[in-house]
Amino acid sequence: MSTHDVVRDYVERLEARDWPAFAALLDPDVVYEMPQTRERVRGRERYLQFNQEYPGEWHLEVLRVVAEDLHGVCWLRWRVGEEAGDAVVLLTVDDDGLVTEVVDFWPESYEPPPGRDHLVERW
Amino acid sequence: MSTHDVVRDYVERLEARDWPAFAALLDPDVVYEMPQTRERVRGRERYLQFNQEYPGEWHLEVLRVVAEDLHGVCWLRWRVGEEAGDAVVLLTVDDDGLVTEVVDFWPESYEPPPGRDHLVERW
Numbered sequence: 380m381s382t383h384d385v386v387r388d389y390v391e392r393l394e395a396r397d398w399p400a401f402a403a404l405l406d407p408d409v410v411y412e413m414p415q416t417r418e419r420v421r422g423r424e425r426y427l428q429f430n431q432e433y434p435g436e437w438h439l440e441v442l443r444v445v446a447e448d449l450h451g452v453c454w455l456r457w458r459v460g461e462e463a464g465d466a467v468v469l470l471t472v473d474d475d476g477l478v479t480e481v482v483d484f485w486p487e488s489y490e491p492p493p494g495r496d497h498l499v500e501r502w
Numbered sequence: 503m504s505t506h507d508v509v510r511d512y513v514e515r516l517e518a519r520d521w522p523a524f525a526a527l528l529d530p531d532v533v534y535e536m537p538q539t540r541e542r543v544r545g546r547e548r549y550l551q552f553n554q555e556y557p558g559e560w561h562l563e564v565l566r567v568v569a570e571d572l573h574g575v576c577w578l579r580w581r582v583g584e585e586a587g588d589a590v591v592l593l594t595v596d597d598d599g600l601v602t603e604v605v606d607f608w609p610e611s612y613e614p615p616p617g618r619d620h621l622v623e624r625w
Contacts, residue, residue: 413614415588415609416611416613416614416624417611417624418618418622418623419623420621420622425621428621429618429621429622432617434617443573443592445568445570445573445574447569447570450566451568452568452592464537465538465607467575467590467607467609469566469568469575469577469590482577484590484607485609486607486608486609486610487538487609487610487612488538488539488540489538489539490539491536491539491541495552495555498543498548498551499541499543500541500542500544501539501540501541
């Protein structure tokens with residue numbers, strides 16, 4: 380399976396809560412990191428549990444997949460009830476296509492700083 | 503120039519404040535979007551000005567480039583004085599290698615929610 384397909388499947392199997400299929404993508408020693416909170420989860424079992432226990436009726440939709448060699452990125456849209464936002468996940472796979480490293484970003488909304496309204500429009 | 507090289511040069515020319523070289527990477531109708539603030543900047547001249555006027559002694563360091571066909575992603579580290587963090591920029595180029603679309607994420611630090619300390623370590 381190409382890295383591109385691994386990245387897409389990673390998100391789609393999460394969204395489907397298909398835990399055996401999701402686990403099949405992961406190296407036993409996968410490391411998951413969230414730089415925003417400086418949190419790290421080590422190992423497939425623990426990372427599976429982390430996802431299974433994640434609270435809320437969350438949904439994930441793939442917006443874009445970009446992959447090159449053993450690195451892949453997914454830009455995705457998350458939704459929990461009325462709330463929604465973007466996320467970016469960076470994956471590293473090994474030569475067998477198993478995910479060895481996940482770096483997750485969940486950028487939150489904020490109000491723009493002053494001083495650039497002459498250049499920008501809002502949506 | 504490959505999409506991979508465009509992505510790397512995009513960040514390195516920004517860091518160098520080499521505005522003519524940076525502008526040479528951009529399509530005249532480039533669109534820059536920041537989903538976190540729902541801000542959009544249209545056009546090369548305006549986007550150049552946006553970067554030139556961006557306040558602070560900011561520095562950017564490329565951590566990873568991933569590119570596939572006409573899409574590229576850069577995970578980078580920013581630094582302003584004592585402050586530092588991660589950013590992710592998603593680029594789209596046209597067949598001539600000119601950047602037509604930029605989507606920028608600046609994920610901010612936050613404290614982890616309770617309930618997952620049994621699975622995570624901090625750094």
